[in-house]
Amino acid sequence: MADIRDSTGEIAHALADRRRALEAELGLTGERLGDIRAARADTVADDEHDPEGPTLAAEWSRAEGQRADTLTELADLEAAEGRLAAGTYGVCEGCGRSIPPARLAVRPAARRCVACAEASGR
Numbered sequence: 001m002a003d004i005r006d007s008t009g010e011i012a013h014a015l016a017d018r019r020r021a022l023e024a025e026l027g028l029t030g031e032r033l034g035d036i037r038a039a040r041a042d043t044v045a046d047d048e049h050d051p052e053g054p055t056l057a058a059e060w061s062r063a064e065g066q067r068a069d070t071l072t073e074l075a076d077l078e079a080a081e082g083r084l085a086a087g088t089y090g091v092c093e094g095c096g097r098s099i100p101p102a103r104l105a106v107r108p109a110a111r112r113c114v115a116c117a118e119a120s121g122r
Contacts, residue, residue, distance in 0.1 A: 008084060015081055015108055022074050029067045036060050076109035083111075092116050 040056050054062075083089040090099050094116030103110050112120065 008089075011084055011089065011104075011108070012081070015077055015084065018108060019074065019077050022070050022077070026067065026070045026074070029063055029070060032063045033060070033067065036063060073109070079111070080109040094120065 036056055036059050080089060090104060092099050092113040093111045097113060099110055099113045103114060
């Protein structure tokens with residue numbers, strides 16, 4: 001746990017960087033949804049039977065899925081920032097042991113160690 005306390009500033013910076021990247025991604029996804037919305041309004045064609053590629057409905061569904069995933073990750077990052085401020089960042093919510101730094105490097109918003117994540121199915 002000393003490693004986490006020693007690198008709190010670094011962790012906060014990494015979380016903030018990831019937040020900015022996700023916010024940019026959210027903006028791009030919003031633009032994509034706007035483009036699809038405009039295309040749907042401009043056309044009277046039945047794009048469900050368009051042999052040229054994915055339908056507007058499929059594109060909409062994909063973009064909405066990306067948007068939902070991004071919002072979920074942003075909420076997870078916000079929770080991680082809260083844990084960092086509270087001094088509980090890097091502590092497994094399942095067993096109370098330290099989450100390995102390698103896991104936090106890959107999943108900075110991780111709430112559980114690998115064993116507890118596997119046991120909970122997350």
